[in-house]
Amino acid sequence: MIYLKILVFSSSNQVKFAVSRCWSALQYASLALRNDKAIVMDALAQSGDALKFASDELKADREVVLVVCSLIDELVLVSFSSFACVFSVLPTVY
Numbered sequence: 001m002i003y004l005k006i007l008v009f010s011s012s013n014q015v016k017f018a019v020s021r022c023w024s025a026l027q028y029a030s031l032a033l034r035n036d037k038a039i040v041m042d043a044l045a046q047s048g049d050a051l052k053f054a055s056d057e058l059k060a061d062r063e064v065v066l067v068v069c070s071l072i073d074e075l076v077l078v079s080f081s082s083f084a085c086v087f088s089v090l091p092t093v094y
Helices: 014-020 023-028 037-046 049-053 061-075 078-094
Strands: none
Touching: 014 023, 014 037, 023 037, 023 049, 037 049, 037 061, 049 061
């Protein structure tokens, strides 16, 4: 049997440091820190795919959605997963 220890970062400093190095570290943040707008925006600056690890509250945040939309324009829809996320979020903004 294989046991996997899942590491969850609960320290804001740990998460900020990890996300500044790699956006996907957001997935290991506590739920409270996935709701920290500054941390999520830092991750989104690296990749729109970070949206999938953000809290539901931030997925519905107008500013966050607009950032992801601008990334999609810049990436010319290279990342289909970001594209799908934005369309699933947009109706909650209006």
